[in-house]
Amino acid sequence: MVKGYMNKWLKVNLTTQELEEFTFSDEILRKFIGGKGIAVHYMWEYAKKLEEKRINLQEMDALSPDNILVFATGPVTGTKSPNSGRHHVMALKSPLTGSIGSGNSGGRWGAKLKFAGYDGIIVVGKADRPTYLSLIDKKAELHDATELWGKNSIETSDWLRTKHNVKRAGVSCIGPAGENLVPIAVIMNEEHRAAGRTGLGAVMGSKNFKAIIVEGKAKPEIANPKEFGSKVKEHVEKLKENGVTGQGLPTYGTAVLVNIVNQNGLFPTKNWQSGVFDEAEKLSGETLTEEYLISKHPCYGCVVACGRKTKVDKGNYKTSYTEGPEYESIWALGGSTAVSDMSAVIRANHYCDILGMDPISMGSTIAAAMELTQNGKIPEDDSQGLKVEFGNPDAVVELAWMTAYRQGLGYWIGEGSRKMCQHYGAPDLSMEVKGLEMPAYDPRGAKGIGLNYATSNRGGCHVTGYTIAAEVLGDVDRFTIEGKAELTKTFQDFTSIVNSSVNCLFLTFALGLDEYAEMIGPITGWDVNADELLKTGERITNLERMILNKLGLSGKDDTLPKRLTDEKMPSGPSEGQTVDLETMKQEYYHLRGWEDGIPTVSKISELGLN
Amino acid sequence: MKVLVKVFATLRKKYPEINDMNPLVLEFEEGVTAKEIIKKLDFQISEIHLILLNGRKIKPETSISDNNGILSLFPPIGGG
Ligand code: SF4
Numbered sequence: 001m002v003k004g005y006m007n008k009w010l011k012v013n014l015t016t017q018e019l020e021e022f023t024f025s026d027e028i029l030r031k032f033i034g035g036k037g038i039a040v041h042y043m044w045e046y047a048k049k050l051e052e053k054r055i056n057l058q059e060m061d062a063l064s065p066d067n068i069l070v071f072a073t074g075p076v077t078g079t080k081s082p083n084s085g086r087h088h089v090m091a092l093k094s095p096l097t098g099s100i101g102s103g104n105s106g107g108r109w110g111a112k113l114k115f116a117g118y119d120g121i122i123v124v125g126k127a128d129r130p131t132y133l134s135l136i137d138k139k140a141e142l143h144d145a146t147e148l149w150g151k152n153s154i155e156t157s158d159w160l161r162t163k164h165n166v167k168r169a170g171v172s173c174i175g176p177a178g179e180n181l182v183p184i185a186v187i188m189n190e191e192h193r194a195a196g197r198t199g200l201g202a203v204m205g206s207k208n209f210k211a212i213i214v215e216g217k218a219k220p221e222i223a224n225p226k227e228f229g230s231k232v233k234e235h236v237e238k239l240k241e242n243g244v245t246g247q248g249l250p251t252y253g254t255a256v257l258v259n260i261v262n263q264n265g266l267f268p269t270k271n272w273q274s275g276v277f278d279e280a281e282k283l284s285g286e287t288l289t290e291e292y293l294i295s296k297h298p299c300y301g302c303v304v305a306c307g308r309k310t311k312v313d314k315g316n317y318k319t320s321y322t323e324g325p326e327y328e329s330i331w332a333l334g335g336s337t338a339v340s341d342m343s344a345v346i347r348a349n350h351y352c353d354i355l356g357m358d359p360i361s362m363g364s365t366i367a368a369a370m371e372l373t374q375n376g377k378i379p380e381d382d383s384q385g386l387k388v389e390f391g392n393p394d395a396v397v398e399l400a401w402m403t404a405y406r407q408g409l410g411y412w413i414g415e416g417s418r419k420m421c422q423h424y425g426a427p428d429l430s431m432e433v434k435g436l437e438m439p440a441y442d443p444r445g446a447k448g449i450g451l452n453y454a455t456s457n458r459g460g461c462h463v464t465g466y467t468i469a470a471e472v473l474g475d476v477d478r479f480t481i482e483g484k485a486e487l488t489k490t491f492q493d494f495t496s497i498v499n500s501s502v503n504c505l506f507l508t509f510a511l512g513l514d515e516y517a518e519m520i521g522p523i524t525g526w527d528v529n530a531d532e533l534l535k536t537g538e539r540i541t542n543l544e545r546m547i548l549n550k551l552g553l554s555g556k557d558d559t560l561p562k563r564l565t566d567e568k569m570p571s572g573p574s575e576g577q578t579v580d581l582e583t584m585k586q587e588y589y590h591l592r593g594w595e596d597g598i599p600t601v602s603k604i605s606e607l608g609l610n
Numbered sequence: 611m612k613v614l615v616k617v618f619a620t621l622r623k624k625y626p627e628i629n630d631m632n633p634l635v636l637e638f639e640e641g642v643t644a645k646e647i648i649k650k651l652d653f654q655i656s657e658i659h660l661i662l663l664n665g666r667k668i669k670p671e672t673s674i675s676d677n678n679g680i681l682s683l684f685p686p687i688g689g690g
Binding site: 242243244245247248249251252253254255256257259260262263264265279280281284285286306326327328462463466468469473475478505506509572573574 | 616618619620622629630631659660662664665666667682684685686687688689690
């Protein structure tokens with residue numbers, strides 16, 4: 001048995017209430033590592049079984065009992081390697097996008113799942129009443145969750161910890177938004193951390209599955225403890241010495257990006273009508289630190305501590321305790337909507353946390369609603385007196401609450417910008433890819449991130465291939481398209497390794513693939529190097545793409561909104577720019593060995609995927 | 611020639627009052643380099659990771675000749 005793993009997975013069939021334990025072979029673990037990789041492998045096999053049962057995957061409802069949820073850790077999770085408390089969650093189909101569902105979460109739940117004795121959990125079927133799962137000290141049990149239904153993420157976590165008498169247990173759960181099947185619902189854990197994108201919370205809600213509580217004392221065994229210990233020490237030193245992980249992130253959190261992105265003129269403002277927000281300073285990490293910060297809050301085993309504990313002492317949006325907001329949430333709920341009141345952003349983000357919704361999709365869809373209003377597309381009856389206008393903080397805070405309960409215009413916000421803009425007859429105002437709202441960097445000012453948005457398997461996403469690290473924060477020319485195909489491919493495949501290990505993506509500001517080999521090697525006992533890891537990352541990205549192809553997605557879906565390819569950036573430091581996506585995309589497909597967004601037979605066989 | 615200097619993140623420890631909305635306005639001869647301005651502000655060049663002139667990356671040696679140019683200085687920062 002390979003070390004580093006607990007070598008035990010749990011399959012939960014909510015329809016039959018059966019619990020079954022199983023393992024993966026050593027060969028499969030080496031091929032897919034864990035986390036996202038192993039989840040993709042499992043879902044590929046599962047998708048084939050559904051096809052054998054003559055279930056049409058393209059027509060399958062993401063909220064049907066046939067959809068599957070995978071909660072996965074990897075060999076690095078829960079070890080002494082830094083920042084290793086994270087876990088990955090996937091669904092075969094996202095209710096928001098129709099593509100694959102995928103989210104990576106911080107916190108400590110991932111580590112605690114391993115301490116409870118399990119590497120991961122598969123959830124299929126649908127319970128006939130609200131249900132939750134406890135995994136405590138290697139024992140798995142399903143319980144009635146009727147009393148929990150309707151509770152928010154804080155209440156749910158408190159209730160479960162009290163009920164099971166485990167004070168610091170990890171709790172993953174949905175809030176009211178997931179219960180109400182809102183397509184932008186998330187799965188929360190540790191109250192303020194989320195597997196945050198593609199509507200995974202609605203999939204959980206559709207299964208009548210409220211929560212998973214995990215706790216235990218088991219520890220993963222390490223194959224070569226001595227070597228591992230010395231590498232951990234080296235890696236921690238590198239993280240402390242690095243300016244980003246040793247200073248920038250610990251001092252200001254991710255919100256430190258607000259100013260630099262705005263100074264570069266790619267901070268999407270007013271639903272991407274501009275790349276500069278004149279009042280960005282009020283939303284900056286510097287302002288957050290000076291006026292709202294209580295203290296830092298690291299995830300399990302984290303030596304960086306980008307997490308923030310915050311509060312709002314005065315004004316309309318008093319909040320005695322919350323966490324965040326992250327850069328992306330600040331941008332979506334603030335810059336995108338042209339709201340410069342940080343306290344309103346904190347309040348709206350708090351609602352997203354406790355009610356269980358994705359603040360990126362939330363803010364971006366509200367911004368689209370504001371542009372629809374600007375263009376006279378939303379009838380007054382629909383907005384019910386609420387001024388859904390750029391710059392109005394009340395609209396953002398109110399709509400965040402209304403969305404969880406599907407009230408008024410909140411219904412359409414919850415459906416995401418693609419469906420909402422189609423409904424109001426202006427589909428071009430929807431700023432998403434594959435139905436997933438794009439995050440906080442306008443690719444007209446950094447071309448590589450545009451290629452990543454277009455080709456990312458889960459849709460408009462930055463963390464699957466964060467080329468911003470090179471284009472804006474590093475030395476690479478942000479405007480050229482030359483070399484961006486290769487840059488994007490490398491970032492994507494490396495990220496697949498991070499999300500399969502599973503630890504924190506922010507490590508990659510200081511640690512490269514060699515260091516990942518130095519973690520995974522001594523933990524597992526494999527003689528693994530950077531080249532093998534990059535190939536493994538490529539295998540995972542490709543298999544995920546093959547699932548997309550089964551769901552009916554291909555090159556036609558690797559697109560960007562017209563605003564980015566056809567409308568020149570109107571002003572600021574990225575003025576006059578558009579994205580020449582087609583040229584980059586063809587080069588990217590060529591490098592990937594794909595034809596029209598589909599891996600070729602020879603690529604599939606090269607990666608050992610046939 | 612006027613240069614509008616903005617400093618960010620940990621660089622504000624030295625200039626807490628300077629921000630995006632309140633730049634430091636300094637007079638220089640045309641052709642001054644970014645490095646000279648950084649020295650004048652009493653920063654070590656090693657403290658500065660990114661220099662933007664009107665939102666475009668420049669090198670410390672780049673000389674500046676536009677009146678009212680905006681010089682933004684950053685230490686190493688990142689996020690996601
Ligand atoms: S750097 Fe931030 S997100 Fe990453 S593990 Fe630490 S606190 Fe969590």
